[in-house]
Amino acid sequence: MTPIQITKSTPGNHENNRFGAVKSGGLILFLIGMVIFLSTLFRGDFKITQQSLQQSGNKVSTARLQNLQPLVGKFYTSKKRALAEIRNTLREAEPQIDAYNLGVAQFWVLKNAAAGVFKDQTVLYFFLSIILAIVGGLLYIIPQFYEGLPGIKHNNIWFSSAMARGAIGITIGTLFIAFYILLYWFPQYIVNMVLLVDPVSYFIRNMPADQWFLYGFLYTLTIIVMGLRMLAKYRHSRYHIIRTFSIIFFQLIFAFLLPSLLERLSMPSMDLKNAWPLNYYFFTDWNINSLWGGGSFGQFLFIWGIILSFAGVPLLTYFYGKRWYCSWVCGCGGLAETLGDPFRHLSDKSLRAWKVERITIYSVLVFALVMTFMQVVNYTSNGDIFGNYTWRVNQAYSFFIGAAFAGVVGTGFYPFMGNRVWCRFGCPLAAILGIVQRFKSRFRITTNGGQCISCGNCSTYCEMGIDVRAYAQRGENIVRASCVGCGVCAAVCPRGVLRLENGPAGNRFNLIKSDAIN
Amino acid sequence: MEHLVIIGNGITGITTARHVRKISDKRITIISAESDHFYSRPALMYIFMGHMRYPDTKPYEDWFWEKNKIELLRGLVTEIDSDNKTLSLADGSKIMYDQLVIATGSKSNKFGWPGQDLPGVQGLYSLQDLELLEKNSVGAKRAVIVGGGLIGIELVEMLLSRKIPVTMLVREKSYWDNILPQRESKLITRHILEHGIDLRCETNLKEIIADPDGRVCAVKTENGEEISCEIVGLTPGVAPNIEVVKNSQIAAGRGILVNDFFETNIPDVYAAGDCAEIVTPEGERNKIEQLWYTGRMHGKALAKTICGERTIYERGIWFNSAKFLDIEYQTYGFVSNVPRKGESSFYWEHAEGRMCLHLVYNAQNHALVGVNIFGIRMRHTVFEKWLTEKRTLEYVLEHLCEANFDPEFFAEFESEFVAQYNTQFPGQKLRLQGKRGLFNKIFA
Ligand SMILES: Cc1cc2nc3c(=O)[nH]c(=O)nc-3n(C[C@H](O)[C@H](O)[C@H](O)COP(=O)(O)OP(=O)(O)OC[C@H]3O[C@@H](n4cnc5c(N)ncnc54)[C@H](O)[C@@H]3O)c2cc1C
Ligand code: SF4
Ligand code: SF4
Secondary structure: OOOOOOOOOOOOOHHHOOOHHHHHHHHHHHHHHHHHHHHOOOOOEEEOOHHHHHHHHHOOOHHHHHHOHHHOOOEEOOHHHHHHHHHHHHHHHOOOOOHHHHHHHHHHHHHHOEEOHHHHOHHHHHHHHHHHHHHHHHHHHOHHHHOOOOOOOOOOHHHOOOOOOOHHHHHHHHHHHHHHHHHHHOHHHHHHHHHHOHHHHHHHHOOOOOHHHHHHHHHHHHHHHHHHHHHHHOOOOHHHHHHHHHHHHHHHHHHHHHHHHHHHOOOOOOOOOOOOOOOOOOOOHHHHHHHHOOHHHHHHHHHHHHHHHHHHHHHHHHHHOOHHHHOOOOHHHHHHHHOOHHHHHHOOOOHHHHHHHHHHHHHHHHHHHHHHHHHHHHHHOOOOOOOHHHHHHHHHHHHHHHHHHHHHHHHHOHHHHOOOHHHHHOOHHHHHHHHHHHHOOOEEEEEOOOOOOOOOHHHHOOOOOOOHHHHHOOOOOEOOOOOOOOOHHHHHOOOOOEEEEEOOOOOOOOOOOOOOOO | OOEEEEEOOOHHHHHHHHHHHHHOOOEEEEEEOOOOOOOOHHHHHHHHOOOOOHHHHOOOOOHHHHHOOEEEEEOOEEEEEOOOOEEEEOOOOEEEOOEEEEOOOEEEOOOOOOOOOOOOEEOOOOHHHHHHHHHHOOOOOOEEEEOOHHHHHHHHHHHHHOOOOEEEEOOOOOOOOOOOOHHHHHHHHHHHHHOOOEEEOOOOEEEEEEOOOOOEEEEEEOOOOEEEOOEEEEOOOEEEOOHHHOOOOOOEOOOEEEOOOOEOOOOOEEEOHHHEEEOOOOOOOOEOOOOHHHHHHHHHHHHHHHOOOOOOOOOOOOEEEEEEOOEEEEEEEOOOOOOOOOEEEEEEEOOOOOOEEEEEEEOOOOEEEEEEEEOOOEOHHHHHHHHHOOOEHHHHHHOHHHHEOOOOOOOOOHHHHHHHHHHHOOOOOOOOOOOOHHHHHHHO
16 A cells, blocks of 8 residues: 655645745845855955065965965956966975965965955945845744744745755755865865955954854854744743843854954953863863963963863753753854754654764764873873874864864754754764763653653654654653753643753652553 | 454554553554554644654654564454454455454544535545545635534644635534633634634534535535635544444444443453443443543553453543644643532633633532643643642642643743632632742752
């Protein structure tokens, strides 16, 4: 017999599509903004001058800039050509220059050589691209939640091309991945995008933007915009409202503005909430040196980082579960809870996925622990014991885990595997928090007696791929290492079966013995 | 090895099989016509609304059955020959059993309306109904749902998710007031209207009219009005599905007649879940329990009986829950739609009219009889305990904080309840115990 296949076939009758026009208008604005933003990749003129080379002085060595003298006076209408000539010129003078230093030189020389519309009209294009996309995006995503009364807004998600791995979803995922690859490994190709946020960077930090500023800026904006969407979507749920405000606050203030201001003041700078080992360079010699050597404030930051990572994180997790970090404070979690919300149901709920998850996340944890051990030994022994190997392990970690896993896969795979790929399969901090949560914590999700109808909404919308229903339908409480306490399972449950709560740490697993369940 | 055959892979049949497997290594076969695997019937609406796909509604992964040695067979049982302990299937095959469990569930009621079998007219019970609705809603400009109740309102919500306007014909004075007390019924009625649903109370269907192609094009009500529509949903409740025992020796009334052990009149043949009619002595009305959790409890008790530990079905404190569009509903104990003799009520309603609390208690000793709650979640175990212990209205009001199950940070109304009580009973001075407050919230 045929398997049951329900696919939406109604075109629908859009009589009560109240905000249809606003929505389409918003989408058009968003797309125009995006197209202009992406067009910076392919357009733009560059003119290398004596002055433009000098501007790169604090990023690229003087000798190297000297080597580029033959290019002074050249004008390019093609970025590809410009990059090729910079590369060839440098290679000729310095045959052994490595890819990293070459990239840095290319990036700054090219960025400072920018001419043409993006240079002359930076602010205008900033508004025409990023700001236009934001305004359009908000118009597109917010009003729809006001079409009906406050409540769960999950209609038609599995029929949506963007949210159910259709063509649009694949496109979005591909764009994310491409952006991350350019950002991490080929920033010299996105100089014009970086250029667009120069005015913002000067305004906040009084220095030119680099790709990391662009990234931080877009990241923060995304969390704000998609956070507003969460506030609209969950306007009936104070838990989500407060949680979303918390996410926006920590991203905007702690991750973005505060470090930027510290940079402006030329002080040692750090994201105060970024705990080790998510912050995998905390114990590198250069970080310790820069903090410890950065005066009393730097030392404060260093001590703060230690206290946060080794006392604050476990203690708060004991009291509230890992949610206080993962879905209230963390930047990766913050992006997942805002930008990632439309994709949360794409996480794999199978037992097999759970097995894979345990292998990968604890492997990364071991990797991070080994690396940290080497970093610390290296620092205390002045590099005598592991020497160059520490650096290589660092490099490997930051390439495979920091960039490829957390960035490219972690965010790029939202539309394919849900919004917590990194948090679930990779994050070493989540692994540690999870161990605390599973074995010594006051947090649990309580199941409400025998009310569960096994519908599956909770499991479907669990971004961590936890089969919540498997516990709920047995009347068991949910105590799982991976649960980030987003609270969505409890929100979507149509029978009020689940409640996230803190309580006495003993006997968290099942508080009742009733015949009505099981 | 003994062979246990179960007809029906709904919650009842599956729970029976799972629990039999826990305590015995009998061979177990489940035969079902509707689907290959067990899925959650209450989740049907969410498939249509795009919240979940069909596989998401399956409570167990497909490997579960083989691993637990539960054999699944897709097929329709047409005949039970209890003399030879043999089942006949629609495809002509035969299956022998040593023990038989009939858990065939319910089927949608139809009341003989003219036109009730026209294309475009349907009920909502099975996956096949869902597929049919998918076809029927192509290009539909209006749907008419006949009959209130829980399935009716779900069908309405489903159609609204596709932006198909809905007219709802309800026999009662206000929505579901044959079950809900007046004020609760009004509350939900308001909510239905606020969703832009064309709710017509005290309106009966007279006939369903076909267009020249033979498809439904309108309904006519008893007061002569004609409403044009492309879909008619018939949801006037369900009745036990007893088709399979019609030509057998197994006794049936409205449902398959069983005792408190789910034993039918034939040895080794049991029936449970929606399809069973539990015979009660002393002229009480026989019990047909058509709920998810009752099916689960039936199955659990029956499993023991089947495995030799004859176990009486203990109903426990009655409870249920539902969701009316955006308003969640829970009930514990017994709340009658019209106040019963010797009972009094405490009723609180939120100013916005989407939440209420209705406590029914014994007028004499104030012992709690039942509670209806809309828009606020309560703890099952706490109310189960209070009802068993026959706690008084006053005790319950003072301790309601213990029962609150709303998510953290949600607005709390317990002090409002108590204040209202104190105004209604001027002699009394109840004091709320265990107020949660900010401190408790953070350090509780
Ligand atoms: C739309 C809808 C929403 C609901 N929502 C809720 C809710 O929120 N809460 C709640 O408590 N209850 C709800 N219910 C009721 C609940 O689903 C039923 O009480 C429950 O499913 C009954 O389980 P069962 O195992 O007894 O029967 P069923 O689930 O009906 O399973 C019986 C199975 O047996 C099969 N079958 C029947 N005859 C034969 C045969 N001759 N041969 C082979 N197979 C056969 C049927 O095809 C069916 O698959 C809802 C019901 C519906 C229709
Ligand atoms: S179990 Fe619930 S709270 Fe935990 S991560 Fe999953 S959806 Fe979020
Ligand atoms: S806990 Fe709630 S959402 Fe999850 S399966 Fe049970 S009823 Fe459905």
